[in-house]
Structures are given as C-alpha cells and as structure tokens.
Amino acid sequence: MTEPMRVKFWGVRGSHPVPGGGTLLYGGNTSCVEVQAGSQTIILDAGTGIIGLGREMLRRSFAEKRPIEASLFFSHLHHDHTQGFPFFTPAFVPSTRLHLFGTAILERALEDVLNSNFSPPSFPITLQEMGSAKTFHGLRDTNVVWLGQAVGGVRVDEVGQASGAPANTEDLVQVRCLRSYAHPGGVLIYRIEWRGKVLVYATDTEGYVGTDHRLAKFAQGADLLIHDAQYADEHYNGCMVGFPATQGWGHSTAAMAIEVAQSAGAKRLVLTHHEPQYEDETIQAIERRARDCFPNLQAGFEGLEVIIGAEQVGQSHLQPICLDTPALV
Numbered sequence: 001m002t003e004p005m006r007v008k009f010w011g012v013r014g015s016h017p018v019p020g021g022g023t024l025l026y027g028g029n030t031s032c033v034e035v036q037a038g039s040q041t042i043i044l045d046a047g048t049g050i051i052g053l054g055r056e057m058l059r060r061s062f063a064e065k066r067p068i069e070a071s072l073f074f075s076h077l078h079h080d081h082t083q084g085f086p087f088f089t090p091a092f093v094p095s096t097r098l099h100l101f102g103t104a105i106l107e108r109a110l111e112d113v114l115n116s117n118f119s120p121p122s123f124p125i126t127l128q129e130m131g132s133a134k135t136f137h138g139l140r141d142t143n144v145v146w147l148g149q150a151v152g153g154v155r156v157d158e159v160g161q162a163s164g165a166p167a168n169t170e171d172l173v174q175v176r177c178l179r180s181y182a183h184p185g186g187v188l189i190y191r192i193e194w195r196g197k198v199l200v201y202a203t204d205t206e207g208y209v210g211t212d213h214r215l216a217k218f219a220q221g222a223d224l225l226i227h228d229a230q231y232a233d234e235h236y237n238g239c240m241v242g243f244p245a246t247q248g249w250g251h252s253t254a255a256m257a258i259e260v261a262q263s264a265g266a267k268r269l270v271l272t273h274h275e276p277q278y279e280d281e282t283i284q285a286i287e288r289r290a291r292d293c294f295p296n297l298q299a300g301f302e303g304l305e306v307i308i309g310a311e312q313v314g315q316s317h318l319q320p321i322c323l324d325t326p327a328l329v
Contacts, residue, residue: 002195002309003038003195003309004197004307004308004309004310005035005036005037005192005194005195005197005199005223005307005308005309006035006036006037006305006306006307006308007033007034007035007036007199007224007226007305007306007307007308008033008034008036008303008304008305008306009032009033009034009049009270009272009300009301009302009303009304009305010029010032010033010034010049010050010052010053010302011027011029011030011031011032011033011045011047011048011049011050011084011302012026012027012029012031012049012272012273012274012299012300012301012302013026013027013028013029013030013031013047013080013273013274013276014030014031014080014204014228014230014251014273014274014275014276015030015080015275015276016030016079016080016276017029017030017047017048017276018276018277022279022280023279023280024280025280025283025284025301026274026280026283026299026300026301026302027049027301027302027303028276029047029048029049029051029052029084029302030047030048030049030080030081030083030084031044031045031047031049031075031080031081031203031272031273032044032045032046032047032048032049032050032053032084033045033049033201033226033272034053035192035199037147037173037192037194037195037197038148038171038173038194038195039148039149039171040071040147040148040173040194041057041068041069041070041071042070042071042072042073042147042173042175042192043070043071043072043073044073044075044190044201045073045074045075045081045203046072046074046081046082046083046084046085046088047080047081047082047083047084048083048084048087049084049302050084050085050087050088051084051087051088051089053088054087054088054089054090054091055089057070057090058089058090058093061090067093067095067096067097068090068093068095068096068097069096069097069098069153070090070096070097070098070099071098071099071100071101071145071147071154071175072085072098072099072100072101073101073102073175073188073190073201074100074101074102074103074110074188075187075188075189075190075201075203075204076102076103076183076185076186076187076188076204077102077106077110077113077114077117078185078204079117081203081204082114082117085114085118086118086123086125086130090132091130091131091132091134092130092131092132093131093132094131094132094133095132096131096132096133097132097133097153098132098133098134098135099134099135099137099147099153099154100114100134100135100136100137101136101137101138101139101145101175102136102137102138102139102188103138103139103140103179103186103188104138104139104140105140105179105186106138109136109138110136110137110138111127111136114127115127115128135154137154137156139156139177139188140177140179141177141178141179142158142159143156143157143158143159143176143177144156144157144158144159144174144175144176145157145174145175145176146165146166146169146172146173146174146175147172147173147174147175148171148172148173149171150166150167150168150169150171150172151166151172159176170195171195172194173192173193173194174192174193174194175190175191175192175193176190176191176193176218177189177190177191178191178214178215178218180202180204180205180212180214180215182205182206182207182208182212182250183204183205183206183250183251184249184250187203187204187205187250189201189202189203189205189215189218191218191219191222195309197223197308197309198221198222198223198224198308199222199223199224199226199308200218200219200222200224200225200226200264200266201226202215202219202225202226202227202228202260203226203227203228203272203273204228204250204251204273205227205228205250205251205252206228206248206249206250206251206252206256207252207253207255207256207257207259207260211259211260211263212256212259212260213263215260215264216259216260216263216264217264218264219260219261219264219266220264220265221264221265221266222264222265222266222267223266223267223268223308223309224266224267224268224269224270224306224308225257225260225261225264225266225268225269225270226270226272226300227252227256227257227260227261227269227270227271227272228251228252228257228271228272228273229252229253229254229256229257229271229272229273229274229286229290229299230246230251230252230253230273230274230275231246231251231252231253231275232253232254232275232278232282232285232286233253233254233255235275236253243277251273254271254286254287254289254290254297255290255293257269257271257290258290258293258294258297261294261297262294267296268296268297268298268306269294269296269297269298270297270298270299270300270304270306271286271287271290271297271298271299271300272300274299274300283299284299286299287299
C-alpha cells in the first residue's frame with residue numbers, strides 16, 4: 001500500500017473563537033488544517049487552531065530529534081485566519097524553518113501585512129522577533145508550488161513555463177491556487193496533489209446560482225474537498241429568527257458546498273468555517289440534513305483526521321456523539 005496523505009483539523013470555526021460548553025463537540029478554534037504528505041508538513045491557515053498544532057509539532061520535533069520545517073498557506077489575511085500565528089510556538093524557535101504563502105494581489109506584501117498586524121501597539125512582539133527562519137512567497141493563479149527535497153525545499157513556477165515540471169516529481173507535493181472573488185478582498189483556494197491523491201481547500205467562498213463552475217473545475221476529481229459552509233439555509237436567506245440575511249457576505253451554505261462537490265466529482269466533503277453563533281446541536285442538524293444529498297459528508301470538528309489513500313478514516317476522541325436533531329430556530 002502506498003503511503004497515505006493525512007489531514008487533521010485543528011480549527012473549524014469562522015469569524016472568531018468561541019470557547020464554552022456549547023461548542024465542545026465541534027470545537028471553538030478558528031481555521032487551521034494540517035496536511036502530512038510524505039516528509040512535507042503543510043498548514044492551511046493560521047487561525048487559533050494553529051496554537052495547539054504548534055505544541056504538537058514541538059512535541060514531535062523533540063521526540064524525533066529533528067528541527068521543524070513547514071509550509072504555511074494563507075487563504076487570505078482576515079483576522080480569523082491569522083490570529084493564531086503570533087502564538088504559534090515553533091515560529092519562535094531558531095531552528096524552525098517556515099515557508100509562508102499568500103496572495104500576491106494586494107497593495108501590500110504578505111510580510112508587510114503580518115508585520116503590521118503583529119507589532120506594537122497592537123501586539124508586543126514583532127515578526128522579526130519571532131526567531132525562526134521565514135521565507136515569504138506571493139502567489140497568483142498562474143503559479144504552481146513544488147515542495148520536496150528534489151527542488152531544495154520549495155520551488156515556485158509559472159504554469160506552463162518553458163522549463164516545465166521538475167524532474168523526479170513522484171515525491172514532490174504540488175500546490176496550485178485559484179483566486180476566488182466570492183469573498184470581500186478575495187481569497188485563495190488551494191489544490192494539493194501528491195502521489196495521485198488530491199485535497200482541495202476552499203474556505204471563505206460563497207456559492208453562485210447554478211454552482212461555482214470555476215471552483216468545480218479546479219476541484220475536479222478531489223479525494224477530499226474541504227468547503228466553507230458557515231450558514232444554515234434559513235440564516236443565509238434571512239428566515240432564521242434573530243439572525244440577519246447573509247447573502248453577499250462571502251460564505252456558503254452546505255447546499256452550495258454540495259453543489260461544488262457533486263459537480264467536481266469529489267469523493268468526500270468536509271464542511272468547515274462554522275458560524276460562531278451556532279452551538280453543536282445546530283451544526284449537527286445541518287450535517288444530518290446535508291447527508292441526505294451527499295452521504296459521504298461530514299461537518300469538520302477539531303481532531304478530525306482524514307486519511308487519503310487508505311481504507312479507514314481516523315477520528316480523534318472528540319468524535320461528536322449522536323444527538324436528537326433539533327429544529328433550527
């Protein structure tokens with residue numbers, strides 16, 4: 001059996017963290033997903049979920065007696081996708097090597113934006129004081145990123161450039177991006193491929209009438225599609241008591257995520273970026289209803305592990321329990 005790609009969810013909430021008794025099953029930390037593909041550690045977003053991931057990475061580093069090296073891909077730079085980074089402990093360790101990626105289509109570079117977010121007076125420590133070795137890369141739709149020893153760690157190419165793909169790509173991880181305009185300021189959607197396994201990460205995107213065909217094409221044949229599903233249909237349409245309509249806010253419903261998964265022929269769908277005002281029972285109701293349309297679907301929760309390329313799907317001790325499905329109010 002070939003080595004699988006391992007995906008673990010460390011934060012699945014949108015907008016802001018929500019600790020408390022009502023969020024114990026799915027978790028209250030904001031967006032962060034870890035991907036292990038061979039020797040490569042890839043981190044998708046740096047919401048507060050990255051704090052726990054950082055502690056785990058330090059534990060592994062100590063146990064394996066080797067320094068940390070990881071590639072961190074930001075979907076965009078809103079606070080709920082960056083707020084955990086200044087508390088990501090490996091970033092303070094001098095032996096750590098981090099490759100940081102974000103959109104190049106901004107008035108300011110990724111490094112400058114992070115610098116301004118994490119510096120006095122809003123934060124006591126500057127980016128430069130975080131002692132790890134950091135390299136910054138701005139990405140466009142035309143870029144393809146190669147990760148692995150055969151390219152010296154990281155190589156960023158233009159799609160279709162004359163030099164072509166690097167030699168010996170079997171052990172290289174390929175990462176491509178799609179810029180979505182269905183979120184304020186735009187967002188990068190990522191497609192990660194390794195040894196024939198495909199993961200697509202599409203957070204902070206809103207569906208279109210008749211499906212987001214650009215995204216469906218980008219996600220074609222994905223083994224796992226991770227898709228934003230922040231709102232219940234009733235909430236999105238302004239029919240949920242106590243909640244405003246959210247059309248145009250840049251987030252999807254489960255139905256929108258399912259449309260993309262079906263059009264793309266995705267094998268499995270995990271819903272993420274849950275509305276912070278929803279307690280566990282509401283998310284579970286959304287999940288159960290959505291499974292009627294796409295059975296191989298799950299609402300993401302902290303600790304969920306998906307193993308791509310193996311028969312089994314591993315889940316942590318935080319696996320949600322069965323609850324009576326409540327009415328959405």
